[in-house]
Structures are given as C-alpha cells and as structure tokens.
Amino acid sequence: MRRSSIGFAQSWLAMGAAAAFVLSPGTAAATIGPGVIVGGNYQQSTTSVATNPATEGSSCADNSHCYFRFSPVPSGKQLVVTQVSCIVTVLGGSMVTAALWPYRNNETLPLRRSSLVHSNPAANTFVLNNTTLQLFVAGDRPLVRVQVSNATSTVSGECNISGQRINAP
DSSP: OOOOHHHHHHHHHHHHHHHHHHTOTTOOSOOBOOOEEETTEEEEEEOOEESSTTSOOBOOBSSSEEEEEOOOOOTTEEEEEEEEEEEEEEETSOEEEEEEEEEOTTSOOOSOOEEEOEEEEETTEEEEEEEEEEEEETTOEEEEEEEESOTTOEEEEEEEEEEEEEEOO
16 A cells, blocks of 8 residues: 555654654653654654663763664564664764664674764764664664764764664564
8 A cells, every 4th residue: 555645744743743752852861762653664762872882871971982772673573774863962072983783782793884974063063864774683772883083072962763663574
C-alpha cells in the first residue's frame, strides 16, 4: 500500500514533536529518550554522554573522545539508521571527527561505522546533520562518537537518530 506524502510528512512532524517533548530544554540529567515509532518511522534522542561506550553518563570531560549513547536494538529486531543529527558543545577545544558506531557491551568497537560531517556555525558549537545508511542488529547499541582536539575538553549536547526498525529475518 502506498502512503501519501502528506501522511509521511505528518509522521515526521509527530516524531519531531515527540522528541521535543521528551528532551525539552531544562532537562537536567542525561537522558536516553524512548524510541518513538510513527507510521513505521523510528526516532530516538539522547543527551547521554560518556567517555566509555559501555557506561551511561552525563559528563564527558577530560578526554579526547565522547560517546552519545542510544538504546540497544531489541531482540528479534534490526534498525536501519538513515539520519543522524546532533548539536554538540565543545568547551576548551574543537570537534575533529564524528562517526556513527554499533557497540555491544564487553566487545570492542567493530569496523562497521559511518563517518559524519560536521559544521561549526558558532564558537564552541558543532552541528551534525547527515544522511546515512547504517545497519544495527539485535543487541547493537548505536553510538555517535565525537573526537575532539584537546584531551581536556568538555563535551555536551543532544543527538538524534531516525530510520526504520524492522523484524529480523
């Protein structure tokens, strides 16, 4: 069945509204927002940052890299991420690289990663808005890894992923 472009636009608007509600300004603690599925489209937001991909945190300071953490893909499912967007603040340095990675607890980071392009529209502020095609299987935790120029930098911000969550074959 073919969906109309109006229905598709309404789905994206609903996901944006849900994400804005979940992570509204003033949220003090780092949060991995719930995954929202509207019309078959998946979106999740996070402010959870850590220097170790296995550890949920609210601080990413004094390290040359930082991980924005999302919820693991549930058993029996796959996630195809098609869009990544972030706004990142780096105090005491600048962003060097960014990438979307799959991670499983107690395992090394695999080589399945997608590099992300960023811009620097204002002092200490970096924006990522990338179309990508990255597959995550059950148990994978999506991560956005940010590398910074100075190991004494402090990194914070919010990242969002969107795409399709499907049943595993």
